[in-house]
Amino acid sequence: MIKSIVGTNDFIEFLRGKSATFLLAVSNTKTADIEGITQAGIPGKIYLTPTLDSEFLTCGEVRSLESIAETPKGVPTPALLTRAAHLLKPFSNIEILNLGLQVAPKVDYFKTHNFSISASGDISSLANIDAMDVFKKGLDFGQNFECKDDYIILAESVPSGTTTAAATALALDYDCKEMFSSSFKDVPNDIRNKTIQSALSSIKESDDIFSRLSKVSDNMLIFTAGFILGLNNQSKVILAGGTQMACALLIVNSILKQMQGHLETSNLALCTTKWVYEDEKSDIEGLLKLNDLKINAYYADFDFKESSNGALKLYDEGEAKEGVGAGASLAYALLNGISKKELTKKIESLLG
């Protein structure tokens, strides 16, 4: 039920029945305000999506808006999938990493880490991130994070994050054009490419890694790269996402190369959805293979074939695809004895 993209299945099989801490890294980039660039939320209120995802995942309700985030076509947020997994087989612990939200989630009790990071700018002008500061905060958090469970699932909710990820990997000179996913089935390539081109035009050859990240990246990517290096293979961690998480790994790779450093990666893996894996318009496997680091990568073999719900069926057609750790959460449920049928029913029940 969980299949390998790269590497062997030993790592993920070892996690069968194990307990997990779920970390949700959330941030805003003004890139998401570009009209038509993402369908991860309500037009004009895209910036609220990570806030609402945080509320819905932890407490089962959206509090900073009346109704749960839906895209214009009515593709429900992947937070539904993650929440369903949590209802059927609860994560032992959920914590929120606020990496620059415009609106803080209205949630009590659940630990929320505030890193005093601001929402980043639109990359088509300048993201304007203090990349070294964000990176160091990730590094520090990773070095000091004490996981009380068997492993960490690190998920993200960053609207237009695939666009900033594509710009980031290209700015770091990876040959990865066309390799990045999108929340759209029919990717609005004009807007997207224009944004990325505009972002890349700000890069000078003399810019070092952190200057480049400052201009075209987003907080989640930079923080995650720091977090991975800070953890330094001391805890098992699943990067819960698709091409964005693959980009964070490319940042790690670039930094290590520059520092001529080495990182053990036996405790590091990536897990995404089948929709990302099968997407013909992106190439998660290609992105992982551009990396010098060997990372086990997986996808949850889950789709909505057993559902007759039209909104969910859109996932099978290639809309939304991933987010809020949906792929790793489905894998977590499957690894704990929950069936595809149970997951399908629970997700349907959340749509009401």
Place this chain on the structure above:
Amino acid sequence: MIKSIVGTNDFIEFLRGKSATFLLAVSNTKTADIEGITQAGIPGKIYLTPTLDSEFLTCGEVRSLESIAETPKGVPTPALLTRAAHLLKPFSNIEILNLGLQVAPKVDYFKTHNFSISASGDISSLANIDAMDVFKKGLDFGQNFECKDDYIILAESVPSGTTTAAATALALDYDCKEMFSSSFKDVPNDIRNKTIQSALSSIKESDDIFSRLSKVSDNMLIFTAGFILGLNNQSKVILAGGTQMACALLIVNSILKQMQGHLETSNLALCTTKWVYEDEKSDIEGLLKLNDLKINAYYADFDFKESSNGALKLYDEGEAKEGVGAGASLAYALLNGISKKELTKKIESLLG
């Protein structure tokens, strides 16, 4: 599946997937010997109910009597519901607090705390409790209790405990007539009211809180009030019960008021059954709102609609309602991915 009575759902959502220590506070009050005042047990042997509940919850069998406690109408003890939850999703730890049993449960291995407290008297004459002693024992236990799990579920089994709770809250001058629940659907108000009136007639205006408790309360209520103050918000605790637990909170409130003290209550909540919440003859919400302390309170949205068992259906008609932490135990199971259907089946299977 778990709904709020008072407050928000963040506290209970935070406990999703978390581990719990189950403490069962058991005691006898001779009030239960008044004919017809309770249906929590076998007539003439009502005093055995908390003993049998302790045995059945921990070991799955009653040892101090031939068959599991049944009321004349055949309403099975709510210990069945708690045991079913424990079978489907075991509590990490169960301990028994013997707060004055006439017959000690025949149970090995499970930690039983003996506090050298005697069964209390019939409140229609005098309960005759050393209230300060019982309170201090609760306080001390709370101060020193080390919870190895994420939270504590504190449950009770005290036959005729709703009658002593009503008398207690009235004796402390709360305006709560008609707010207390009963194990009966058709409450035997004559007997009950006569008992309460008789109890209250012993109270003099000059009596302080502890004198009043000594006369009309029961050991569980007084101990629990001490326990809550002793814990002092240092561990998360769910008071597993309905109007009796609400009464324990009113005792805490009265003591704090008199001492002009303050108590943080962010880690304190109450959880009961849907039958108590929906009971038209009592008012759990009203009781909680009489309290100056803000306490999150919930009920498990569970009933026997999915069962065809006649004995269990009596719960839906309003018999029994709560006890042995049934509401919080159902919530605990639901919070750990157990479905209503699984619970129903397991409870049915326990009836044989």
